[in-house]
Amino acid sequence: MDDIFNNLDSFVDGFSWTIRLTLVSAAFAFAIGVLLTAMRVSPVPLLRASATVYVETIRNTPLTLVLLFCGLGLGNTMQLQFSDRVEWDVFWLAVVGLSAYTACFVAESLRAGINTIPFGQAEAARSLGLTFGQNLRLIVLPQALRTVIGPLGSVFIALTKNTTVASVAGLGVQEASREMRLLFDQGQTDVLVVFIGFAIGFIILTLPVGYFFGWLSKRLAVAR
Amino acid sequence: MTADPNAEPAAPVDARPLVVLTDVNKHFGELHVLRDINLTVHSGEVVVVIGPSGSGKSTLCRTVNRLEPIDNGTITIDGQPLPEEGRGLARLRSDVGMVFQSFNLFSHKTVLENVTLGPVKVRKVNKSEAHETAIRLLERVGIADQADKYPAQLSGGQQQRVAIARALAMNPKVIMFDEPTSALDPEMVQEVLDVMTSLAREGMTMIVVTHEMGFARRAADRVVFMADGRIVEENTPDEFFTNPASERARDFLSKILTH
């Protein structure tokens, strides 16, 4: 146990980065996911096609490759720079990759949600004279969102765990699992204890998320 | 462009043509669902559309606010041709009420919100005014006491009356009803028909797809009989039901009467 308490600093530091990475990426992923969903149900064939190509491409690319591309492609080759401080620069590069990747899963969930809404409601909205955007914003998305809160919780949990890829994929972003490996490299700690400590850390982070989304989903359920 | 008003038997003499379909054709793939449809509905007129399943009645209704685009021909609402897409179309749709067989109320909104949504978001009426109008309309259809409930908490008949109030809230020039009572339990049919009959009495322009002959006789100025995508026969309800001119109509009436 001492191994945990003696290294509480790296533990807290690591997880604080993990939480930042998760929250910021989740916000962008949600926004991009909604945008992709809007494009996929839009009446414009080009928008529909580009959103589908995007989702199918990124969703089927391993996250490690996506993040490597952000680090090596965007960061090194294209010299995209977010910040003068290295740890923040790689942080934002990782956010680009994580949100671009997670957005696909948000979009897929939302699309499944849209499919559960009786088509007639969208027609009734059109008949009232609502524009496509109003229809989406006022009728379709609010209902779709409520039906997929549970699945979105899973996406969010997956994102939390996926942040660990950001440190291994050539970006060297600070996050919990990186701190753990640094501790191992120092070789002065009991590997098993530290390992279990960090694993529990992730569970403490994600378990309430799952319960919260489950509760929210019940609370906001729409009766049909 | 406009059809000869004299061709319409029951049209009030001084009424202006409100919905005019001229040589409208529509295919679903190979299937020719609307064939050379010519129909003029005048302001204040109530037209009942009747015909066998698959004859194109719903499609006809849906073309009037362009939920279904047509292949050729023209449709005008109050003299204005239907725009292709975009805001012009949305504006025109707001003048054409639509009441569906399956109610299609917005499940995540209360009864009151269902009725105020269109006026507030489309007509940009302020909220309190829309609220007042909505309550008045809900009173008129007899469900003001359910205003804060969600659609799923209401019976079918109540839901359909909310749907009628939602259409009325837009102050439409014409309301289309597509089999508004056929998804209802028998004991709820009359409450909806009563609301529709009183609307008809008050001079609302209505196009109603229904097989409720009692309603047609009581409220309709004209019956339009469709079969295989064509308008086969048009007449006053009395004439049509007692003395149908076409073989198709006689055949159809004998079937629904023996049911």
Ligand SMILES: Nc1ncnc2c1ncn2[C@@H]1O[C@H](COP(=O)(O)OP(=O)(O)OP(=O)(O)O)[C@@H](O)[C@H]1O
């Ligand atoms: N979206 C569609 N795609 C393909 N075919 C369709 C579509 N909608 C309707 N049809 C077909 O067009 C024909 C006319 O349909 P429509 O719904 O207008 O008939 P209807 O007179 O309203 O029949 P009912 O009394 O059963 O409601 C039918 O054969 C139907 O199967």
Ligand SMILES: [Mg+2]
């Ligand atoms: Mg029909």
